[in-house]
Each structure stands twice: as C-alpha cells, then as structure tokens.
Amino acid sequence: MSEAQALFQRAIALREVQDLGGALDAILLAAKAVPNDPNVALGLAQISFEAGLNAADLYADAARLQPQRIDLQRSRAAALAAEGRLTEAEALLETVLAANPGWIEGHRCLCGMRATAGDPDFARSFSAAIERDPANFGLRMAWFHVLATARQWESARAVITDAEAALGERQASLLGKLFLASESGKAAENAALFDGVEHVQDVGLDLARVRHFLRGGQIERAHDVCLRHAGTPPMRAFWSYLSLAWRLLGDARVDWLDGGMRDVRSFDLGFSAEELAELARTLRQLHTMNEPWHEQSVRGGTQTERPLLLRIDPVIAAARSKIEAAVARYIDELSPPDATHPLFAAPRGRFLFAGSWSVKLRPGGYHATHTHPMGWISSALYVTAPEASQRGPAPAGYLQFGNPPPELGLGLEPYGSVEPKPGRLVLFPSTMWHGTVPFTDGERMTIAFDVVPAQSIPNSPDKA
Known part of the structure; x- marks a missing residue:
C-alpha cells in the first residue's frame, strides 16, 4: 500500500469514528500526494463538507474526475447552497436536470432548496420534466410524494389523476390514493379503506395502515400490523405506534416500553x-x-x-x-x-x-x-x-x-x-x-x- 493510500484509509477510518479534524489532516496529505485520484478528491470534498468547511469547489473537482457520477452534482449543489450560493446551486441542478429529466434525486434536492427558500412553486421542476418524459411513471410518483410530504393534498391528488389518465392505474398510484384519502381526512372514517390491498406487504404501507386504523378506532388492527414487524429492523418505526395501541387497549406492556417519564x-x-x-x-x-x-x-x-x-x-x-x-x-x-x-x-x-x-x-x-x-x-x-x-x-x-x-x-x-x-x-x-x-x-x-x-x-x- 502506498503512503497516499494509507493516508486515505486513515482519513476514512477517522471519519467513521467522527474525528473530522484528524480525518481532514489525513485526507489533505493524501490529496497533496495524489491530486488527481478520484476517490481521494471525493473524500476531501465529503470530509470538508461534513466538517463545516467550504466544499463546493472541491465537489466540482471530484465531479470532473468522475463525470459519469451524476450524484456528485447533487452534492456540489448542496455545498453551494450551504455556502450561501443558492442561485448557483439552483442553476447547476436545472442544467443537469435539463439533460437528465428523470433524475429523481436531483428533483428532490432542488425542491428542498426552493422550499426552504420560501418558494411557493418549489416543485415546478417536475412538471417541466414530465413534459419531456411523459411515460416516466416513477417520476410522476416522486412528484406526488414531494407534494404529499408538503401536505399539499389537492396538488398531489392532481398529479396522480394525471398519471393514471396518461398511463393507467398502477399499484403505486393506488397506494398513493389510499394514503391521500386517509391522511387528508377525506376517508378517515372508512374502516375498509385498506382492505383491498391486504395482500400487499410493504413497510410504508403498513405505517399508513397503522395510522388509519388508530385514527378510525380500529386499535386491535393497528396493534396487529405493528407486530408484523417484531424482530425486524423496521420495528424501530412501529414501536411508537405500538405504544399508542397499548395505551388505548390498557395493556400493561406500555409501562415496560415507555414507563411514562422514566427515561426522560x-x-x-x-x-x-x-x-x-x-x-x-x-x-x-x-x-x-x-x-x-x-x-x-x-x-x-x-x-x-x-x-x-x-x-x-x-x-x-x-x-x-x-x-x-x-x-x-x-x-x-x-x-x-x-x-x-x-x-x-x-x-x-x-x-x-x-x-x-x-x-x-x-x-x-x-x-x-x-x-x-x-x-x-x-x-x-x-x-x-x-x-x-x-x-x-x-x-x-x-x-x-x-x-x-x-x-x-x-x-x-x-x-x-x-x-x-x-x-x-x-x-x-x-x-x-x-x-x-x-x-x-x-x-x-x-x-x-x-x-x-x-x-x-x-x-x-x-x-x-
């Protein structure tokens, strides 16, 4: 292993234990030794960004060495925004999206920048992309999810309506409509809302089911859906809902789980x-x-x-x-x-x-x-x-x-x-x-x- 490789490995190891100062010292020495190494250049950009330093130009260098990695443009844009160069960040993403209209992560990044800047039309990049790639159902659903996360229910519903009119109903759009009906309150009292998709096993869908069942007073059903995930990593997302079910059911296990303010x-x-x-x-x-x-x-x-x-x-x-x-x-x-x-x-x-x-x-x-x-x-x-x-x-x-x-x-x-x-x-x-x-x-x-x-x-x- 060369000295530069050893320094790079040391930087990565120190970053993993969150010693960013030590990681930065090591990666700077590695970059000095091999200035055109793509992995070292990316490591320098990432560590600098996480350490709170300016990193946009470093990400530009890393992207130049790995032009096939579109994700580096997203990182560069995030760094530009963090440095107060929001106009440059938006322009960069708009340029990349013009050439890659189906790049969902780029759209999400741009939407986030615009939303946090207070732009009411934060999701407009999706509509332009759909005009260029109308058959991209995944892109349409990503647009839906961005709007639903913002709780813009009517706009989100319009995206699904247009998607199905153009491409037909698919499982993703069906689940999206069920989510909207429950979370927007339009069908909160419909006990059977999710019965037609009982055969679909999906963590996100189960979270929507649990919330709907709790909202509608179907506490046992919410409880049972939570327990589907017992013993699995996704259970981390269900413990809090299981706590609510146990409290509503008068189940003493909630004292074992929460213990009131015991662990605060x-x-x-x-x-x-x-x-x-x-x-x-x-x-x-x-x-x-x-x-x-x-x-x-x-x-x-x-x-x-x-x-x-x-x-x-x-x-x-x-x-x-x-x-x-x-x-x-x-x-x-x-x-x-x-x-x-x-x-x-x-x-x-x-x-x-x-x-x-x-x-x-x-x-x-x-x-x-x-x-x-x-x-x-x-x-x-x-x-x-x-x-x-x-x-x-x-x-x-x-x-x-x-x-x-x-x-x-x-x-x-x-x-x-x-x-x-x-x-x-x-x-x-x-x-x-x-x-x-x-x-x-x-x-x-x-x-x-x-x-x-x-x-x-x-x-x-x-x-x-």
Whole structure:
C-alpha cells in the first residue's frame, strides 16, 4: 500500500469514528500526494463538507474526475447552497436536470432548496420534466410524494389523476390514493379503506395502515400490523405506534416500553452565560434558510443543514464535549439490559451521532409531535429560550412527551413535560413521541441530535 493510500484509509477510518479534524489532516496529505485520484478528491470534498468547511469547489473537482457520477452534482449543489450560493446551486441542478429529466434525486434536492427558500412553486421542476418524459411513471410518483410530504393534498391528488389518465392505474398510484384519502381526512372514517390491498406487504404501507386504523378506532388492527414487524429492523418505526395501541387497549406492556417519564432525563451542562451567548451567535450564523424542510417537524422556524456536532468550529467542539459527557452518563444510568427493549437492548459502549442540527423557532413556532425511528437516544439542548413572561401561560414553549400526533385524534394526555432553560440538555428514547407547545414571543434555539451505539442495535422484541 502506498503512503497516499494509507493516508486515505486513515482519513476514512477517522471519519467513521467522527474525528473530522484528524480525518481532514489525513485526507489533505493524501490529496497533496495524489491530486488527481478520484476517490481521494471525493473524500476531501465529503470530509470538508461534513466538517463545516467550504466544499463546493472541491465537489466540482471530484465531479470532473468522475463525470459519469451524476450524484456528485447533487452534492456540489448542496455545498453551494450551504455556502450561501443558492442561485448557483439552483442553476447547476436545472442544467443537469435539463439533460437528465428523470433524475429523481436531483428533483428532490432542488425542491428542498426552493422550499426552504420560501418558494411557493418549489416543485415546478417536475412538471417541466414530465413534459419531456411523459411515460416516466416513477417520476410522476416522486412528484406526488414531494407534494404529499408538503401536505399539499389537492396538488398531489392532481398529479396522480394525471398519471393514471396518461398511463393507467398502477399499484403505486393506488397506494398513493389510499394514503391521500386517509391522511387528508377525506376517508378517515372508512374502516375498509385498506382492505383491498391486504395482500400487499410493504413497510410504508403498513405505517399508513397503522395510522388509519388508530385514527378510525380500529386499535386491535393497528396493534396487529405493528407486530408484523417484531424482530425486524423496521420495528424501530412501529414501536411508537405500538405504544399508542397499548395505551388505548390498557395493556400493561406500555409501562415496560415507555414507563411514562422514566427515561426522560435533564442535565445542566454547566455553560457560563458568556459561553451560551457565544454558542448562540455561532448557531445564528448557520440559520440561513427562510423555512424548514417539509419532511421535518419544525413549524415556524428553521433548521440547519450539515451534521452540526461534527463541525471543527471550536465553539461547537466545546459544546460537543459537554454533550458527550452527559450522554455517557445517561447511558450508564439506564435500566439493566433487556434484549427485547428498543432502548435497553443496545450495547452500552461507545456511541456515535446519527445526526445533529440546530433549530431556531420564531414566536408562535413549535415542533409537531414526532419520533426519531433511526435513532437510539434523542435530545434537545436549549441554547436560548424565551423568558417565562414571553412564553405565555404554561406549558407554552415546553417540551412534551407521550402526546400522540393530534391528527390521529386519540385523546391521550402527555406523560409529562420539561421547561426550556438555557444550558439544559434533555435526553430521551428516540422511539418516544415528543413535540413542543407554541410560545408567544422570544427566541427558542436548540441543538438536537440522535445517538446510536457504535455497534448495531439488536431488534428482537420477543416481549411484543
């Protein structure tokens, strides 16, 4: 193995353990030794981007060395947007899409950029592409999913109607119509809505079934669909719904699973007022978007991009150090291991960040109720929070746990809530429902992240 190859392998290994500073040092030396190596060039772009550095021109270099990889243009566009060069990012994607109208990931990236910029016609690239490739049913369904995620029900319905008029009904469009009928509320009371596709086995469809059954009072059916996935990786997405079913059925196993506020812990991280002020200034500079992504829980605020806690900024690094100590303590103090439990089954050793970001809410903003099925432990670190006099009557601005999505109409009360306080870190199971209550005035800015074990998480919920 050459020295350059060894440096490249070292950079990859350090990136995998989230030592971005060490990874950057190694990949820079490798790039100096072999400036035209396509893998090294891509590694330099990726590591630089994740470390919070400018990477758009580096992705351009990587794309030049691998012109057949259209995905590198998407990464380059994302880097351009992150550097505040949104006009260039949109122009790049428009150019690539003009030559590749069926490139779905490119459309999704462009739609996300336009949506977070506040563009009401964020999905217009799809209509232009369909004009050029009208027989592309997958492209039409991708357009549908983008609109449905934005909860633009009528526009999404029109896309399916046009697709079927041009190409006939297919399973994907049928399932899309069922999803629309349920989630838009037009057929929420139709108990038999999904009966005609009972033979179709699909994780996404099962999630739609569970939500429909819960909404319509068919609790046993929702419960049974959840248990189809017991012992499989997709069960991570169903634990939260199984919790709701167990609560509605009066099943004592919900105490084993959730235990109310048992696994919700708050930690004072010991920030000084000066440290919090500097951290807040740093985070505000990263909030460059006008609106949140449609697929996120943020309402009335913005969310940063790139993995926040991997940035090599010293202010972020200092916060990360405090966070890691608190997470380690939380893990050490968990209940004894239980191979059937989504929180207690995981290895208690080294952990990694599966994602990290900041959210800044404006007056009236809140987080819709949600979970983090790809995580193990989730969080909220309050950097700024409205004064009690600004929030409004309690629980305005509080973080609530166990409250089901209101659109399901289940009438279950939250398990409890936590008051926002600058410097307070709240840790909780990723499978637990949580959301925040709107507040009247002030700024609420947090750092949030998901943690996963460095080893894989077992999925053998025999108790279910």
